[in-house]
Amino acid sequence: MDLEKLFRxxxxxVVGISKKNSLSPGRIVLxxxxxxxxxxxxxxxxxxxxxxxxxxxxRLDKLPEIPDLLVIAVGPDDTLDYIQExxxxxxxxxxxxxxxxxxxxxxxxxxxxxxxxxxFDNDIAVLGPxxxxxxxxxxxxxxxxxxxxxxxxxxGSVALISQSGGVxxxxxxxxxxxxxxxVSTAVSIGNRAVVDEVMLLEYFSRVDPETSxxxxxxxxxxxxxxxxFLELAKVSEDTVIVYFGGKTREGKIxxxxxTASLAGNYKIIYDALRQHYVIQPHSERELLTCLKVFDVLxxxxxxxxxxxITYGEVAIVSxxxxxxxxxxxxxxxxxLNAVRFSHQEKRDLKDLxxxxxxxxxxxxxxxxxxxxxxxxxxxxxxxxxxxVERIECIILLLLPYPPNISFQIGxxxxxxxxxxxxxxxxxxxxxxxxxxxxxxxxxANIPVFHSIKETVQAVSALKxxxxxxxxxxxxxxxxxx
Amino acid sequence: MDLEKLFRxxxxxVVGISKKNSLSPGRIVLxxxxxxxxxxxxxxxxxxxxxxxxxxxxRLDKLPEIPDLLVIAVGPDDTLDYIQExxxxxxxxxxxxxxxxxxxxxxxxxxxxxxxxxxFDNDIAVLGPxxxxxxxxxxxxxxxxxxxxxxxxxxGSVALISQSGGVxxxxxxxxxxxxxxxVSTAVSIGNRAVVDEVMLLEYFSRVDPETSxxxxxxxxxxxxxxxxFLELAKVSEDTVIVYFGGKTREGKIxxxxxTASLAGNYKIIYDALRQHYVIQPHSERELLTCLKVFDVLxxxxxxxxxxxITYGEVAIVSxxxxxxxxxxxxxxxxxLNAVRFSHQEKRDLKDLxxxxxxxxxxxxxxxxxxxxxxxxxxxxxxxxxxxVERIECIILLLLPYPPNISFQIGxxxxxxxxxxxxxxxxxxxxxxxxxxxxxxxxxANIPVFHSIKETVQAVSALKxxxxxxxxxxxxxxxxxx
Numbered sequence: 010m011d012l013e014k015l016f017r018x019x020x021x022x023v024v025g026i027s028k029k030n031s032l033s034p035g036r037i038v039l040x041x042x043x044x045x046x047x048x049x050x051x052x053x054x055x056x057x058x059x060x061x062x063x064x065x066x067x068r069l070d071k072l073p074e075i076p077d078l079l080v081i082a083v084g085p086d087d088t089l090d091y092i093q094e095x096x097x098x099x100x101x102x103x104x105x106x107x108x109x110x111x112x113x114x115x116x117x118x119x120x121x122x123x124x125x126x127x128x129f130d131n132d133i134a135v136l137g138p139x140x141x142x143x144x145x146x147x148x149x150x151x152x153x154x155x156x157x158x159x160x161x162x163x164x165g166s167v168a169l170i171s172q173s174g175g176v177x178x179x180x181x182x183x184x185x186x187x188x189x190x191x192v193s194t195a196v197s198i199g200n201r202a203v204v205d206e207v208m209l210l211e212y213f214s215r216v217d218p219e220t221s222x223x224x225x226x227x228x229x230x231x232x233x234x235x236x237x238f239l240e241l242a243k244v245s246e247d248t249v250i251v252y253f254g255g256k257t258r259e260g261k262i263x264x265x266x267x268t269a270s271l272a273g274n275y276k277i278i279y280d281a282l283r284q285h286y287v288i289q290p291h292s293e294r295e296l297l298t299c300l301k302v303f304d305v306l307x308x309x310x311x312x313x314x315x316x317x318i319t320y321g322e323v324a325i326v327s328x329x330x331x332x333x334x335x336x337x338x339x340x341x342x343x344x345l346n347a348v349r350f351s352h353q354e355k356r357d358l359k360d361l362x363x364x365x366x367x368x369x370x371x372x373x374x375x376x377x378x379x380x381x382x383x384x385x386x387x388x389x390x391x392x393x394x395x396x397v398e399r400i401e402c403i404i405l406l407l408l409p410y411p412p413n414i415s416f417q418i419g420x421x422x423x424x425x426x427x428x429x430x431x432x433x434x435x436x437x438x439x440x441x442x443x444x445x446x447x448x449x450x451x452x453a454n455i456p457v458f459h460s461i462k463e464t465v466q467a468v469s470a471l472k473x474x475x476x477x478x479x480x481x482x483x484x485x486x487x488x489x490x
Numbered sequence: 491m492d493l494e495k496l497f498r499x500x501x502x503x504v505v506g507i508s509k510k511n512s513l514s515p516g517r518i519v520l521x522x523x524x525x526x527x528x529x530x531x532x533x534x535x536x537x538x539x540x541x542x543x544x545x546x547x548x549r550l551d552k553l554p555e556i557p558d559l560l561v562i563a564v565g566p567d568d569t570l571d572y573i574q575e576x577x578x579x580x581x582x583x584x585x586x587x588x589x590x591x592x593x594x595x596x597x598x599x600x601x602x603x604x605x606x607x608x609x610f611d612n613d614i615a616v617l618g619p620x621x622x623x624x625x626x627x628x629x630x631x632x633x634x635x636x637x638x639x640x641x642x643x644x645x646g647s648v649a650l651i652s653q654s655g656g657v658x659x660x661x662x663x664x665x666x667x668x669x670x671x672x673v674s675t676a677v678s679i680g681n682r683a684v685v686d687e688v689m690l691l692e693y694f695s696r697v698d699p700e701t702s703x704x705x706x707x708x709x710x711x712x713x714x715x716x717x718x719f720l721e722l723a724k725v726s727e728d729t730v731i732v733y734f735g736g737k738t739r740e741g742k743i744x745x746x747x748x749t750a751s752l753a754g755n756y757k758i759i760y761d762a763l764r765q766h767y768v769i770q771p772h773s774e775r776e777l778l779t780c781l782k783v784f785d786v787l788x789x790x791x792x793x794x795x796x797x798x799i800t801y802g803e804v805a806i807v808s809x810x811x812x813x814x815x816x817x818x819x820x821x822x823x824x825x826l827n828a829v830r831f832s833h834q835e836k837r838d839l840k841d842l843x844x845x846x847x848x849x850x851x852x853x854x855x856x857x858x859x860x861x862x863x864x865x866x867x868x869x870x871x872x873x874x875x876x877x878v879e880r881i882e883c884i885i886l887l888l889l890p891y892p893p894n895i896s897f898q899i900g901x902x903x904x905x906x907x908x909x910x911x912x913x914x915x916x917x918x919x920x921x922x923x924x925x926x927x928x929x930x931x932x933x934a935n936i937p938v939f940h941s942i943k944e945t946v947q948a949v950s951a952l953k954x955x956x957x958x959x960x961x962x963x964x965x966x967x968x969x970x971x
Contacts (some may be wrong), residue, residue, distance in 0.1 A: 031891035071866075105515075108860075110852045154861070160921055173812020179889050180813075180942075183919050197607035228815060254815045270969070293816070329656020334709060335737045335774070369589045379589075380656075405733040408660050410635045438664050440641055462774075463663075 012204065012212040015102040015134045016194055017429035018143045020049040022069060024091055025082030025106075034106050034153035035082035039063065041156055048149045050079040051076060054074050069094055080142065080151050085109030085120055088138065092124055096131040101126075102377035104151045105137035111200050112139055112448070121202050128203040140199025141174035144192070152197075154178060159321060165191010166307035167300050168213040168220040170206060172198055173254070180293060182196045183225070185197050187439075188459075189451065190301045191308075192336065193219040205231040207238050210475055215247040222303045224250045224296070230278070241439040243484065248303055248474055250288045251297045253278070286477040286484075288470070298458065302434070302467040303474065305456040312454040314430030317475040318401045323468060324394050326415070327406035328382050333375035335461045343469035347374040349399055361389035380411040384418050388425055395429035402468050404431040406461065409443055419449030432471065436464040493685065493693040495504055496583040496615045496677055497626045500531040503550060505572055506563030506587075507539060515587050515634035516563035520544065522637055529630045531897035532557060550575055559583045561623065561632050563664045565801055566590030566601050569619065573605055577612040584609075586618035587950060594683050600685050610968030611911040621680025622655035625673070633678075635659060646672010647788035648781050649701040651687060651695040653679055653708050657735070661774060662707070669940075670932065671782045672789075674700040682898075686712040688719050695726040703784045705777070711759070720766040729955055731769045734759070735779045767958040767965075776947050779939065781916070783910070783948040784955065786937040793935040795911030798956040799882045802826040804949060806856035807877050808887035809863050809895070813917070814856035814943045817885060824950035828855040830883050842870035857887040861892040865899050869906055876910035883913040883949050887942065890924055907936055913952065917945040 021042060042050040043063055051072050056067035066072050067089065069079070069091075075435040079100050081091050088105055095103055109469055110121040112456075121138070128135040136142055142151030150156075152174075159178050162185035169185075171177035174197035185192060196209060208226055213220045223245070230238060242249045253275060282289055290296035298304030308310060323345050340347055350358070355372040362370055366381035378386055386409075394403050407418065419437075426433045437447050437458030450457045458464040502523060506516030516533075523531040524544050532553050535546035547553050550560070550572075560581050562572050569586055576584055582787060591602040602619070609616045615622055623632030627645055633655075640659050643666035650666075652658035655678035666673060675698065677690060687706055694701045706725070723730045734756060759811075763770055771777035787793060804826050808814040821828055831839070836853040843851055847862035859867055868888075876882050888899065900918075907914045918928050920940030931938045939945040 025861030034893075037893065113850070153893075155893055157923075158891050160892070160919075171812070173810065173815065174818065175808075175810020175889060175891070178891055179579060179810065179919050180816075183921055187920075219869065219923065226812075254812065327656075327658065331652070331657030331707075331735065332660065334654065335657065338735060369594075400927020408656060410656075410659055411640050412634075412636055412639070419746075437640075438660050439668075440664055442638075 010132060010134050010204070010208060011101065012134050012208060013216060014077040014145060015204070016103070016135060016149075016212070016217070017103075018048055018149055020051065020074060020076040021078040021080055021149060022051040022053055022072060022076040023080045023082065024069070026052050026054050026060065026238060027066065028054065028058070031313045032155070033082070035080070035151050036060065037155055038080050038082065038106075038151055041150055044104075046150050047147050049072055063330075069100070075099055078104065078149070080104045080106065082106045082153065085117070085138070089120060089123055091126070092127050092133065092135065095133050096127055100133070102134040103136070103242050104140070104142035105135060105199075105366045106140065106151070106153055108139040110138045110202065121200060124141070125202050133203070135203035136196070137204060141177065141197035142194040145158045146192075146381055160186045160187050162192045162195070163189060163306045164193070165304045166193060166219070166221045167191060167304055168193050168209075168217065168223045168226045169195040169211050170198060170223070171196070172201070174199065176254070184297050187271045188297060188301050190297065190304050195479050196288065201231055205234060207231070207234045207241065208454065210238060210241045210245065210249065214241065214247050220247060220478065221307045222248045222250065224252070224300055226252050226254065228254050235278070235281070239281055242282070242287045243285040243481070248288060248477070249286070250290065250296065250299055251282055252290050252293065286481050288473055288477060294463065295470075298463045298466040299470040301458070302470050305451070305454055308454050313432040316401070316430055318468060318472040319475055321468070321472045322348045322399055322400060322401045323404055324348055324397070324400045325404045326378065326380045326387070326390055326394070327375055328380065328408050329357065329406065329409055330371070330377040330379070332408065332461060333377050334422065335369040336406060336465055337375050337385060339462060339465040343465050344472060345465065345468055350374055354397070357393060358390060361393055362386045381413070382411050383413050384415050384421055387414075387418060391422060391425050391433065392429065395425065395431035400431070402471070404434055404436070404464055404468060406464070407446070407481060408438060409446055419446035423450050423453035423455055429455060434464055434467050436461055491613060491615050491685070491689060492582065493615050494687060494697060495558040495626060496685070497530055497586075497630075497693070497698070498616060498629055499583070501555060501557040502530065502559040502561055502630060503532040503534055503553060503557040503561065504561045505534045505550070507533050507535055507546065508543065509535065509539070513636070516561070518634050518636055518913070519561050519563065519587075519632055519964035522631055526637060527631050528628050539572045541693065542718055542809065550579055550581070556580055557814055559585065559630070561587065563587045563634065566598070566619070570601060570604055570608070572613065573608050573616065576614050577608055581614070583615040584617070584624035585621070586616060586680075587621065587623065587632070589620040591619045591683065603683065603932040606683050607755045614684070617677070618680040619683060622658065622678035629672075633659065637907060641667045643667050643673045643676070644670060645674070646785045647674060647691075647700070647702045648672060648785050649674050649704045650676040651679060651690050651706045652677070653682070653703070654735070655680065657707055665778050666781075669778060669782050671778065671785050674698065682712055686715060688712070688715045688722065691719060691726065691730065691842055693723045695728050701728060702788045703729045703731065703781060703864045705733070705781055707733050707735065708720065709735050712742050712767040716759070723763070723768045724766040724962070729769060729958070731771065731777065731780055732763055732766070733771050734773065767962050769954055769958060775944065776951075777906055779947040780951040782939070783937045783951050786928070786932070790936050794913040795896070797882070797911055799913060799949065800956050801882060802949070802953045803829045803880055803882045804885055805829055805878070805881045806885045806887065807859065807868070807871055807875070808856055809859045809861065809892055810862075810887065811852070811858040811887050813887045813889065814858050815947055817887060818856050820943060820946040824946050825953060826946065826949055829878075835878070837872060838874060842874055861894050862894070864894050865896050865902055868899060869902050872903060872906050872914065873910065876906065876912035881912070881951070883915065885915055885917070885945055885949060887917045888927070889919060890927055897926045900927035904934035904936055905933050908934060915939070915945055915948050917942055
């Protein structure tokens, strides 16, 4: 099934437009694509006419061209008629917004079977029903929520596939925006009667050039499709990340009435995914952290040169002892380890500092530079640690409170990282007035996080990805590396 | 030892002011108290003169009055001389900013013993050394970081005591601000050579009228002081919350060089605290969630009437199925339970909805109202659930994306909650454009969280507090309730 027309349509048509209700889903989709997106959009209305200057056509067969995609925002029985019309007219793809299918059971389930028969027999790429559909900037956006009510994420490397439209728009769009994580295409799959996670994994892995990270928020696999998903994931050149909602009994009950899926035995799924090199965050926050660090690194291939994190050996540099304690606390949990410095290294580090700070700083790992730190101290320490081969990654907890730290510190650190290529992951508090520091690091493709936990998680995610990449390579080219 | 002069001084003096370096700690403290706080502040400088219009005095004994508090920002040996002078002149309290005491071992440890002897023999309330000191708005602020670099929290009910100054200013101040958690007094205790967590617990519990929640960020108890802390906590009328950094081996190593404390055996401490009715969050985020919900509820005593959460029986109301799944997932982990609705209740709930949404909404618990929801539906559902006695708390996941939800929804929900007094905890995405909704709820003292997890944690915290309050009462008035 060809999904390119679904995600990169040249033209779309919308059915289910209300002339009276300016907030009807069909009307919102018509207007937002007309005024906000690049795709050519046609509206269908039985008696024709126009809305806000957009001409409406009486029927699909009266359109001046066959659209690539039909967005259907009508009741479930009429929906089936429109899918039949897609088949009759040769419209290759459709997004079905409305519900009334498998998720309500009984006759809804029967309707969904009819829908599947028409779609599969006629090779129509149907997304939904019961979904928000596609957000593929700058081309098309079928999300029926008014743009001004929601928050759109920046453009980037992550294809984001969610079984829940609400979670997609709220949990992901809002937090992607906060964290500056970029999306290539976002997909709400709803009941996934036709297009499901397997087809999407294949499309984003093999066809879509903008995507290098494919992230799934699922409540369970589509029935009978887990094996295909795993096989595709195992050979995907993109990084595949799966996060499951609905893990507990309570969650499962909620899931069933939500998108008519079975959460399945989570432990079995977890092990299988791991064996097929899929990255699985343990929490939503960890998912966001993975995507952030992978997206930043995708912006410039190999910003850290060929340096990868294989063993998780880190050095922690902080200007606050308490932050150093918190970060050290978390290392083991995330499979990381603080390297031990030799006496000579500690002496070297001390000699690099200004005399006031040198006296009170602590040069164990974590290194606590104290509030008497200068910009040049941080530069010198990062430069020195970058040359210590057994350190695979530096965690820099950069709090701009010490009075002598300048607003150039981000740029200064970025320059050293750029010259050394040692992986460095930073924590800078998320406060508007530090934007200059945060931006100067992010512009240099150095990942910045706004909590200590996320900073540590990010290093762990990089270690996990190195492992998965190595296993994929071994799998592709035989057991010998 | 009387701490009132430390936290509510009428006048302070500062030693360790540099005329050359405008960023020296002493000078920053002098200027910020002169220009930003209410306290009368005197600067000490050997040759007198002035800085930015503030007259400097040559010696402490030349001041026109004996100050309540001396802020010392000089090297460790001079510090001891100044503490002796406090004794000679009758200055009752002091904040020692600088280090060079127990945290560096050897001669530093000896210095700290000398300091302790002078202070205890002469009843001087010394905070530190090696600390940021006191932030007691609007009176005094000894934090030597420039105000414009840091973020100050709003005024509120939480006394916040931190063993790490960096964690206090960054982790807590920034996040208190983001979450609108109010502070009565914040204290950085550093090496706690004299004033320690026990004295502070006593002061905030028994003396300070502005505090009703006392939160500690500790890396371990002061040696030999755990028992006293526990006994005080057990009878405190305020809610006592303790969170430990430095729990792992790596964390402990970091801790030792940080504030010369021993993290101790965490498991033993944990059990002892629990037996003395201390609330112990499991993560920093959970700590913030506790404080947020306790602070909101402190703003108006009993905003939920006499309703308390004893068993953790909740109803979840969402406009997004995916969010409902995520919230349901978390209930068990946090000791909560979704009540089951009878067939009649489900029918009643359905009848309360607009006909379009009624058809597609789901009335299990969680209740998914769907994107077709209207303001009136939410009002009706909350009103109905408030009258179901076995529901102890409603978790409302309020996503303002559905096109028909108005910006009045916060006020409308707040009015119903106000009339019913059923505990309701809300999730509203943290997006600037929803401020009107968030504010209208918070102005009515309804706690609003910006993640599903925190929302669930908050209900759990309320349940935990009910339990601790009941145990305290039983303990005070005998086993019979």
